[in-house]
Amino acid sequence: MTEKISFRNVVKTFPMKGADFTALDGVSLDIADREFVTVVGPSGCGKSTLLNMAAGLDEPTSGEVLVDGGTVTGPGPERGVIFQQYALFPWLTVRQNVEFGLRLAGLAADERRERSDHAIELVGLTDFADALPKTLSGGMKQRCAIARAYAVNPRVLLMDEPFGALDALTRVQLQDQLLDTWSRDKRTVMFITHDVDEAVYLASRVVVMAARPGRIHRVVDVALPYPRTEEIRLSPEFGRIRNEVWHSVYHQGAAPAAA
Incomplete structure (x- = not known):
């Protein structure tokens, strides 16, 4: 291989x-x-x-x-890196957190939305895309962190x-x-x-x-x-x-x- x-x-x-x-x-x-x-x-x-x-x-x-x-x-x-700490921005929703790296990369809004939708669906957080981190359990926060890493397509x-x-x-x-x-x-x-x-x-x-x-x-x-x-x-x-x-x-x- x-x-x-x-x-x-x-x-x-x-x-x-x-x-x-x-x-x-x-x-x-x-x-x-x-x-x-x-x-x-x-x-x-x-x-x-x-x-x-x-x-x-x-x-x-x-x-x-x-x-x-x-x-x-x-x-x-x-290379996407995921640590034990969630490191989510508390003032951003799940979707906004997932799209953060895509914004820094300068992707257009429609492509950001497509990529974030895919990543959020992968980790089973579609119903919580507009939720703030404070409303999520620890496990859901970590799934959000994983989705953020996946979104940049590493x-x-x-x-x-x-x-x-x-x-x-x-x-x-x-x-x-x-x-x-x-x-x-x-x-x-x-x-x-x-x-x-x-x-x-x-x-x-x-x-x-x-x-x-x-x-x-x-x-x-x-x-x-x-x-x-x-x-x-x-x-x-x-x-x-x-x-x-x-x-x-x-x-x-x-x-x-x-x-």
Whole structure:
């Protein structure tokens, strides 16, 4: 498959008193076009740092990050970024929030409306297009943030624990909503999470990272069919893969395992 995102021997260090801190050490990873990859690992393993470099919000100390074969040198419209915080403008409606990036891009009103309608429908917020964020639940606000990212038609979605602040039921509902959206209008997705069940349920591959220094511990294939259902979540095979990932995250040895 065609590589969409590539990390090439990425090293990231931060200056500290006395000595530099190595957040990432020699990370190499390819994510294919339209692939859904989750990244999970213990606190301090560099998950968010890796995503921020793919987004162009940070840069490696050495090594290279590429999207579509080109070196990432900063943010770009081909990459939509969704964080745990919703970051919606409270004085704008759902539609106005979704159209914000399109206005900055100078799109005409009719094209903005067409794109926002499509994105809002994808995330199931058509009935709330004229609502203000204060009237929405946490899950609906995050769906609005996802619609805003989709509206600018990115080729890549970079998601940093987007459901981390939600209650368990809403989180499961948003996982299903995201997979439904992805199946209908596929994008390459790199999804950061600390939740092993979420990592396995969403992804075709789970990248398990190790900390101090941050590195890839192993990559686990998730050979479960899409669409994912509650039956799959309760299946013995899901449980087997979940246990494999859990053990890889929380029972890591001192030395990194081969990916």
